[in-house]
Amino acid sequence: MSKAELVILDYWVSPFCLRVKIALNEKGxxxxxxxxxxxxxxSELLLKSNPIYQKVPVFLHDGKPLCESTIIVSYIDxxxxxxxxxxxxxxxxxxxxxxxxxxxxKVFDASGNIWRSKGEVPVEAKKEFIKILKQLEEALGDKDYxxxxxxxxxxxxxxxxxxxxxxxxxxxxxTVAEECPKISSWxxxxxxxxxxxxxxxxxEKVYEFVLMFRKMQGIx
Amino acid sequence: xxxxxVLLDFWPSMFGMRTRIALAEKEIKYEYxxxxxxxxxxxxxxxxxxxxxxxxxxxxxKPVCESLNQVQYIDEVWNDRAPLLPANxxxxxxxxxxxxxxxxKIxxxxxxxxxxxGEEQEAAKKEFIDCLKLLEGELGDNHYFGGKDFGYVDVALVPFYCWFYAYEQCxxxxxxxxxxKLIAWAKRCMQKESVAKSLADxxxxxxxxxxxxxxxxxx
Numbered sequence: 129m130s131k132a133e134l135v136i137l138d139y140w141v142s143p144f145c146l147r148v149k150i151a152l153n154e155k156g157x158x159x160x161x162x163x164x165x166x167x168x169x170x171s172e173l174l175l176k177s178n179p180i181y182q183k184v185p186v187f188l189h190d191g192k193p194l195c196e197s198t199i200i201v202s203y204i205d206x207x208x209x210x211x212x213x214x215x216x217x218x219x220x221x222x223x224x225x226x227x228x229x230x231x232x233x234k235v236f237d238a239s240g241n242i243w244r245s246k247g248e249v250p251v252e253a254k255k256e257f258i259k260i261l262k263q264l265e266e267a268l269g270d271k272d273y274x275x276x277x278x279x280x281x282x283x284x285x286x287x288x289x290x291x292x293x294x295x296x297x298x299x300x301x302x303t304v305a306e307e308c309p310k311i312s313s314w315x316x317x318x319x320x321x322x323x324x325x326x327x328x329x330x331x332e333k334v335y336e337f338v339l340m341f342r343k344m345q346g347i348x
Numbered sequence: 349x350x351x352x353x354v355l356l357d358f359w360p361s362m363f364g365m366r367t368r369i370a371l372a373e374k375e376i377k378y379e380y381x382x383x384x385x386x387x388x389x390x391x392x393x394x395x396x397x398x399x400x401x402x403x404x405x406x407x408x409x410k411p412v413c414e415s416l417n418q419v420q421y422i423d424e425v426w427n428d429r430a431p432l433l434p435a436n437x438x439x440x441x442x443x444x445x446x447x448x449x450x451x452x453k454i455x456x457x458x459x460x461x462x463x464x465x466g467e468e469q470e471a472a473k474k475e476f477i478d479c480l481k482l483l484e485g486e487l488g489d490n491h492y493f494g495g496k497d498f499g500y501v502d503v504a505l506v507p508f509y510c511w512f513y514a515y516e517q518c519x520x521x522x523x524x525x526x527x528x529k530l531i532a533w534a535k536r537c538m539q540k541e542s543v544a545k546s547l548a549d550x551x552x553x554x555x556x557x558x559x560x561x562x563x564x565x566x567x
Binding site: 195 | 441
């Protein structure tokens with residue numbers, strides 16, 4: 129398949145875009161990642177392809193747009209079946225979707241409540257973030273991956289968010305490794321995968337981005 | 349009864365209604381258990397320890413939580429009848445997108461309409477209608493969001509129809525006047541037995557909302 133048939137409208141630091149890229153990498157697919165200038169001006173293609181939310185990522189398959197990262201990852205898994213990202217049994221799939229939904233609803237917003245906070249970070253915000261990670265630790269249990277023995281859907285949904293954790297730690301004044309060691313070791317394990325390592329940005333660079341964003345918003 | 353299908357639910361919940369509709373579409377016999385949300389059962393807390401919310405679908409003793417998750421699960425397990433999600437992967441992604449849109453927007457905006465007044469309520473009404481108009485656009489000239497057949501997005505959205513009367517009364521506006529196509533779609537859905545028997549009566553929902561307003565001290 130030629131690269132032009134699979135396009136992702138992208139932003140380097142977006143964990144949602146990273147999910148899509150990791151999924152495509154896992155499937156061994158070639159694609160073109162087109163960077164969007166989210167601050168300077170979104171492209172016509174983005175605005176036309178995602179009129180409802182006008183956000184990245186947008187995945188274009190032969191020109192047909194798909195929006196919302198978790199839905200895109202499901203689509204990629206269903207369209208290119210090997211290797212499977214979701215378990216084959218309906219109950220396992222329901223469990224995976226539950227945790228993907230939990231991660232979607234909770235993690236990014238909770239981390240935002242820390243890295244976007246002006247002045248002293250509210251104790252409640254830190255507690256909430258750690259509580260969410262501990263909930264995920266419980267779901268992970270003693271498994272290597274959320275999926276079980278193999279890397280899969282929930283891991284793909286979760287891992288991109290971890291490159292924002294350094295920013296959260298520095299601004300929040302705590303470390304994930306200390307509070308949630310299992311999440312920390314799962315993160316390291318996932319980052320050893322080429323599909324992940326070749327697209328997830330250096331957390332130091334994400335931290336620089338967060339500082340720049342805070343300055344822009346007048347938080348710093 | 350199918351081997352142990354139990355639904356923990358609360359009668360006015362539009363989320364519970366989605367699962368009821370899906371079970372009815374597939375003609376699955378199940379045990380319906382009404383929860384008192386001020387006094388949640390041990391079973392609910394055990395089966396949904398993360399969110400502690402209804403609906404919870406329990407199949408052979410194992411819980412499935414989150415209504416859209418339940419609808420997909422029901423569709424996958426009982427895949428020999430009344431398919432809810434399209435077979436085509438692109439159409440399936442599109443159906444998930446619109447069900448997700450309903451989840452992101454309709455409940456919160458509807459809640460704001462009955463919980464607030466003045467400018468906040470006006471803003472909520474406007475955004476609510478804008479969202480319904482987007483959904484009308486997606487429906488187009490189709491019978492259902494699923495096309496010819498009733499499907500996933502129909503299941504996701506139609507339960508809100510029994511709450512429209514309460515929103516209209518509290519917000520002093522007519523949804524049908526703004527979105528006639530959507531109301532026509534809803535009435536078409538209500539002709540299906542699975543929908544008619546799963547949705548609550550709109551007058552009872554309005555009474556329930558008035559009761560909630562009293563409890564929360566909202567005029």
